[in-house]
Amino acid sequence: MTTSRLTGVDLTRDFGSGETLVHALTGVSLEVAAGRLTAVTGPSGSGKTTLLNLLGGLDRPTSGRVLLDDTRVLSELPEAEVLAVRRRRIGYVFQTFGLIPVLSAAENVEVPLRLAQVEPKERSRRVAEALERVGLARHAHQRPHELSGGQQQRVGIARAVVAGPDILIADEPTGQLDSDTAATIMDLIVELAHERGLAAVVSTHDPALVARADHVVRLLDGARL
Numbered sequence: 001m002t003t004s005r006l007t008g009v010d011l012t013r014d015f016g017s018g019e020t021l022v023h024a025l026t027g028v029s030l031e032v033a034a035g036r037l038t039a040v041t042g043p044s045g046s047g048k049t050t051l052l053n054l055l056g057g058l059d060r061p062t063s064g065r066v067l068l069d070d071t072r073v074l075s076e077l078p079e080a081e082v083l084a085v086r087r088r089r090i091g092y093v094f095q096t097f098g099l100i101p102v103l104s105a106a107e108n109v110e111v112p113l114r115l116a117q118v119e120p121k122e123r124s125r126r127v128a129e130a131l132e133r134v135g136l137a138r139h140a141h142q143r144p145h146e147l148s149g150g151q152q153q154r155v156g157i158a159r160a161v162v163a164g165p166d167i168l169i170a171d172e173p174t175g176q177l178d179s180d181t182a183a184t185i186m187d188l189i190v191e192l193a194h195e196r197g198l199a200a201v202v203s204t205h206d207p208a209l210v211a212r213a214d215h216v217v218r219l220l221d222g223a224r225l
C-alpha cells in the first residue's frame, strides 16, 4: 500500500456566520503523495489558499479531516503538536516571498536551522548547500532588495527545504513573477519534489504551470471539479 503524506477527507471550511457566512470549501477530498507535485488550481476565490492552509496545519476545517501519513489526524492534534509537525515536517513558500529585509540571503535561509537549534558549523554547511541547489551560491551575502523577484523566490525555496522537510506547501509561489521566471521556479519545485521525495502542493492560476505538475486538483466555488 502506498502512503500519502497528506490526505484531505471531505474538507469543508466556512468563514463567518449568518448573513456573512462564506462556504470557502465544501467537501473536498484529495491525496498528496510523496515525490510528486500536486497543483491546486481554480479561479480567484475558488478556495485554493483555504485548502492549502488546511493541508499545512495553518487552519482547521469546519468539518472533515486532514490525515498525516494516513495515520495521524493533523486537523485534530493539539496546537503544540501541530506546531511541532509544521516545524519538523513542512516547508512553506509564499507568494510575496516572506524574506526578512535586513538579513542576507544566507541569513534568511538559516532562520529555520536556528529555530531547530542546529549547531553553527552544520548550519553554514546546510545553508551553502541549499543556496547552491537553487543556483544562488554567488548571491549569499546580498539582501532581498538587491535580488530579482525570481532570485528572492529561490531564497524562499531554499529556506523552505533547508531543514529537510518531507512536505512542501507553496501558495501561489509564482504569482508575482513574469511567466518565464514563473516557469523556472515551478520547474525547480518539481525537481525538488522528485529528487527529495517531497509531497509538494502548489496553488496556481496559470495553466502553463499546472501542466508541469504530476497531479492536478481543480477547484470551483470551493468544490472539486
Ligand SMILES: Nc1ncnc2c1ncn2[C@@H]1O[C@H](COP(=O)(O)OP(=O)(O)OP(=O)(O)O)[C@@H](O)[C@H]1O
Residues within 6 Å of the ligand: 015, 016, 022, 023, 024, 042, 043, 044, 045, 046, 047, 048, 049, 050, 051
Ligand atoms: N478569513 C476569511 N474570512 C472570510 N472569508 C474568507 C476568509 N478566507 C477566505 N475567505 C473567502 O473564502 C473564499 C475562498 O478564498 P481563498 O482565498 O481560499 O480563494 P483562492 O482560490 O485562494 O483565491 P485567490 O486566487 O484570489 O488567492 C473567498 O470567497 C474568500 O473571500
